[in-house]
Amino acid sequence: MAATETVARLCPLCEATCGLRLTLEDGRVTTVTGDADDPFSGGYLCPKGATFGALAQDPDRLRLPVVRDAHGWREVAFDEALQVVAAKLHDVVQAHGPGSVAVYLGNPNVHTAAGQLYVKPLVKALRTRHVYSASTVDQMPKHVSAGLMFGSAGSIPVPDVDRTDHLLMLGANPRMSNGSLLTAPDLPGRLDRLRARGGRLVVVDPRRTRTARRADEHVAIRPGTDALLLAAIATTLVEEDLVRLGAASEHLSGLDEVVAALAPFTPERVASTTRIEAADIRRIARELAAAERPAVYGRIGVHAQRFGTLCAWLTDVVNALVGALDAPGGVMWARPGHEVGTRPTPYTTGRWHSRVRGLPECNGELPVSTLAEEIETPGEGQIRALVTVAGNPLRSTPNADRLADAVDQLDLVVSVDPYLTATSSRADVVLPPPGPLHEPHPELAFASLSVRNVTKHSPPVLSLPEGAMHEWQILLSLAAIALGVEHGVGTSDGPPVDLEAADHVVASQVAQQVVSTPSSRLHGLEVDEAIALAGGHRGPDRLVDLLWRAGPYGAGAGEDGLSLATMLANPSGIDHGPLEPRLPGILATASGRVELAPPTILADLPRLEEAIEDAPEGLLLVGRRHLRTNNSWGQNVAALVGTRDLCTLWVHPDDAAAFGLDDGQQALVSSRVGAVTAPVEVTDAVTTGTVSLPHGFGNDEDGIRLRVAAEVGGVNSNVLTDEQDVDPLSGNAVLNGIPVTLAAAP
Numbered sequence: 001m002a003a004t005e006t007v008a009r010l011c012p013l014c015e016a017t018c019g020l021r022l023t024l025e026d027g028r029v030t031t032v033t034g035d036a037d038d039p040f041s042g043g044y045l046c047p048k049g050a051t052f053g054a055l056a057q058d059p060d061r062l063r064l065p066v067v068r069d070a071h072g073w074r075e076v077a078f079d080e081a082l083q084v085v086a087a088k089l090h091d092v093v094q095a096h097g098p099g100s101v102a103v104y105l106g107n108p109n110v111h112t113a114a115g116q117l118y119v120k121p122l123v124k125a126l127r128t129r130h131v132y133s134a135s136t137v138d139q140m141p142k143h144v145s146a147g148l149m150f151g152s153a154g155s156i157p158v159p160d161v162d163r164t165d166h167l168l169m170l171g172a173n174p175r176m177s178n179g180s181l182l183t184a185p186d187l188p189g190r191l192d193r194l195r196a197r198g199g200r201l202v203v204v205d206p207r208r209t210r211t212a213r214r215a216d217e218h219v220a221i222r223p224g225t226d227a228l229l230l231a232a233i234a235t236t237l238v239e240e241d242l243v244r245l246g247a248a249s250e251h252l253s254g255l256d257e258v259v260a261a262l263a264p265f266t267p268e269r270v271a272s273t274t275r276i277e278a279a280d281i282r283r284i285a286r287e288l289a290a291a292e293r294p295a296v297y298g299r300i301g302v303h304a305q306r307f308g309t310l311c312a313w314l315t316d317v318v319n320a321l322v323g324a325l326d327a328p329g330g331v332m333w334a335r336p337g338h339e340v341g342t343r344p345t346p347y348t349t350g351r352w353h354s355r356v357r358g359l360p361e362c363n364g365e366l367p368v369s370t371l372a373e374e375i376e377t378p379g380e381g382q383i384r385a386l387v388t389v390a391g392n393p394l395r396s397t398p399n400a401d402r403l404a405d406a407v408d409q410l411d412l413v414v415s416v417d418p419y420l421t422a423t424s425s426r427a428d429v430v431l432p433p434p435g436p437l438h439e440p441h442p443e444l445a446f447a448s449l450s451v452r453n454v455t456k457h458s459p460p461v462l463s464l465p466e467g468a469m470h471e472w473q474i475l476l477s478l479a480a481i482a483l484g485v486e487h488g489v490g491t492s493d494g495p496p497v498d499l500e501a502a503d504h505v506v507a508s509q510v511a512q513q514v515v516s517t518p519s520s521r522l523h524g525l526e527v528d529e530a531i532a533l534a535g536g537h538r539g540p541d542r543l544v545d546l547l548w549r550a551g552p553y554g555a556g557a558g559e560d561g562l563s564l565a566t567m568l569a570n571p572s573g574i575d576h577g578p579l580e581p582r583l584p585g586i587l588a589t590a591s592g593r594v595e596l597a598p599p600t601i602l603a604d605l606p607r608l609e610e611a612i613e614d615a616p617e618g619l620l621l622v623g624r625r626h627l628r629t630n631n632s633w634g635q636n637v638a639a640l641v642g643t644r645d646l647c648t649l650w651v652h653p654d655d656a657a658a659f660g661l662d663d664g665q666q667a668l669v670s671s672r673v674g675a676v677t678a679p680v681e682v683t684d685a686v687t688t689g690t691v692s693l694p695h696g697f698g699n700d701e702d703g704i705r706l707r708v709a710a711e712v713g714g715v716n717s718n719v720l721t722d723e724q725d726v727d728p729l730s731g732n733a734v735l736n737g738i739p740v741t742l743a744a745a746p
């Protein structure tokens with residue numbers, strides 16, 4: 001008889017953090033449903049979550065490390081793979097110094113314990129400024145604006161969707177993405193309820209998306225012009241005397257400067273560039289101001305574009321002008337259970353710059369758009385080795401063909417990845433994590449972006465398979481190797497990696513932080529006393545026990561309150577209640593106030609003003625996401641992706657006619673940097689002058705081992721995106737609004 005059990009499990013597949021209920025038979029997941037006991041997701045589940053079992057048990061996942069030799073891949077034990085890494089890393093560092101090693105951190109790091117807790121020690125151990133991540137093809141503009149306005153890159157306010165009565169949403173499609181920088185399970189349902197209670201949803205998007213179709217109003221904007229729209233909304237509020245600062249008013253600084261700086265951006269001036277009538281812009285502003293609990297929210301369509309940081313900033317400027325900042329039903333800050341309340345030094349960018357193009361560092365990293373040139377360009381600091389952790393930059397970052405050529409020139413590539421992807425298939429060594437069923441999942445990334453204060457944790461569902469390593473152990477081994485490179489640590493003739501000792505160092509660092517921070521519930525303890533609280537736990541378990549104990553809901557050194565034990569006793573999660581106002585405590589600016597007019601940001605306004613007359617003409621390419629795919633690696637489950645062609649080029653009927661293209665015909669799409677061929681889908685769901693292609697496709701290349709995704713096929717849209725085109729303040733890639741031309745494919 002099969003042994004059947006049911007367990008609660010946090011879904012790691014998007015930012016919504018839904019609770020899943022897994023049924024296992026003989027150690028295999030057979031069914032997945034929503035966890036009705038989850039206080040946050042209440043049983044909600046999307047198609048991706050429903051196929052979590054198939055993804056977690058995908059036969060294409062690597063079980064053991066692979067090492068490249070003259071004959072191709074050789075499967076080896078972890079010890080041997082780590083010895084190879086150690087020896088090769090030793091050679092690179094001996095010859096070129098630690099500054100020649102780069103690391104790229106991909107998106108799933110926000111969904112793993114290892115990514116949240118052990119990437120930092122690894123990056124530190126590598127002693128390099130070549131730190132790159134998916135953040136600079138995603139949300140870096142929001143970090144920069146939050147850092148400059150509120151003092152900390154992580155202090156991102158989220159729209160209080162459950163209480164707002166008017167949501168202005170730009171560049172987001174949560175009915176496909178399930179929300180981003182806005183953690184709210186069943187966000188589609190929450191938006192329906194917003195409207196059902198008489199609230200208004202206005203969606204600004206060049207495409208009539210599923211979210212736009214179920215909104216009160218769809219504003220079909222010209223790609224890349226949202227900063228002009230938002231600036232004109234702000235100016236209207238001022239001109240028409242509609243500003244009301246609300247609860248945040250006594251904490252604001254720079255209001256007069258911002259009003260003066262935005263004055264040139266009137267609705268009448270920006271109308272033709274944005275392709276939105278001035279009267280509509282004024283009406284949108286008035287309706288926002290007239291709402292009792294308004295909120296403005298922007299996501300990747302306004303961040304991964306030419307004016308990303310200006311958009312991110314203007315979103316919160318408008319929020320401040322309509323009294324939404326820190327107000328229930330407006331935009332608010334969550335209070336995560338692991339927040340230990342350290343006040344960092346006020347945020348700044350550009351503490352160093354990229355070697356070749358001089359782009360500013362943000363959050364300790366450099367823009368991934370510079371990675372190829374940093375590999376290609378000789379001189380001190382040239383990249384010779386690359387470590388990727390949970391990332392696939394050859395599918396997800398701009399000018400992917402150039403980057404592929406550059407990566408092929410490296411002396412060493414190490415990928416921590418469960419699959420042979422476009423990126424990891426070019427590696428010398430691939431170190432596979434065992435997959436989510438075998439790992440603990442303390443949720444740390446999204447607790448600060450949630451629309452309620454919640455804490456969630458899932459212990460491993462299954463024990464570690466024979467020969468596997470936990471991902472945190474892999475990262476810690478790499479860190480120990482990097483630190484011991486001069487001494488040959490981990491090499492066949494050097495000392496082995498001492499994981500227990502390395503983990504003790506990491507735990508001591510976290511303990512040091514929680515005992516020395518005044519607001520921590522473990523403040524004043526000795527480091528050893530704090531560590532002792534976590535008893536026999538090791539790895540992420542010990543670290544989260546310390547953090548949760550120390551945090552605002554924490555048990556401290558006692559038993560009542562948040563700790564690992566409490567979380568294990570509450571496998572569906574704990575709800576700490578609705579968001580509460582956090583001003584001024586959340587602020588970490590030098591002034592202790594909200595900086596509405598950071599000089600760095602105002603300095604970028606002349607560029608925006610020039611765009612009124614100089615906006616790109618012709619066709620502009622934007623992206624899109626599909627409910628049934630996940631970035632570049634979620635297309636390997638047949639039951640999920642189905643058989644319909646998902647990687648089509650959306651073209652408006654007028655543009656199709658102008659270029660002589662029919663529905664279903666293959667079109668050649670060309671940009672400054674590359675060209676792809678994709679089937680045309682003629683649809684008026686995209687505005688004239690805009691075409692749309694999803695990203696993450698084209699996984700049928702030689703070397704990639706994603707068998708279902710290979711059949712799905714499609715093309716890599718990042719062959720078209722331009723690595724030279726970045727948002728100057730954040731270095732974020734421009735993935736939307738790419739000038740392209742069309743022709744019938746030969």
Ligand SMILES: Nc1nc2c(c(=O)[nH]1)N[C@H]1C(S)=C(S)[C@@H](COP(=O)(O)OP(=O)(O)OC[C@H]3O[C@@H](n4cnc5c(=O)[nH]c(N)nc54)[C@H](O)[C@@H]3O)O[C@H]1N2
Pocket residue numbers: 105106107108112134137138300389390391392393395396397416417418419421433435436471623624630631632633694695696717718721735
């Ligand atoms: N044109 C265009 N490009 C885009 C975007 C766009 O909208 N348009 N969106 C951008 C955005 S928002 C993002 S976040 C990036 C994502 O960019 P990346 O993070 O570089 O790419 P992903 O496709 O998420 O690939 C994740 C990798 O992690 C691996 N992986 C999965 N689970 C685990 C795990 O548990 N541990 C480890 N170690 N590895 C794991 C997968 O096999 C895969 O190789 O793409 C960006 N690229």
Ligand SMILES: Nc1nc2c(c(=O)[nH]1)N[C@H]1C(S)=C(S)[C@@H](COP(=O)(O)OP(=O)(O)OC[C@H]3O[C@@H](n4cnc5c(=O)[nH]c(N)nc54)[C@H](O)[C@@H]3O)O[C@H]1N2
Pocket residue numbers: 014015048107138170171172173174176177178179180204205206207209221222223224225226299300301302305622623624625626627628629630631736737
């Ligand atoms: N099913 C699924 N869910 C996902 C992912 C996935 O791949 N699949 N990826 C996850 C990740 S990593 C992220 S970051 C989130 C992203 O979450 P969202 O930001 O909600 O992502 P998208 O669905 O790409 O929506 C972006 C929208 O911006 C629009 N847009 C493009 N250019 C412009 C512009 O210039 N102005 C305006 N106003 N709009 C524009 C696009 O048409 C698109 O509808 O989704 C996450 N969730």
Ligand code: SF4
Pocket residue numbers: 011012013014015016017018044045046047048049050178185186
């Ligand atoms: S919405 Fe996101 S977290 Fe929820 S089930 Fe779907 S993929 Fe998982």
Ligand SMILES: [Mo]
Pocket residue numbers: 107138
């Ligand atoms: Mo993302």
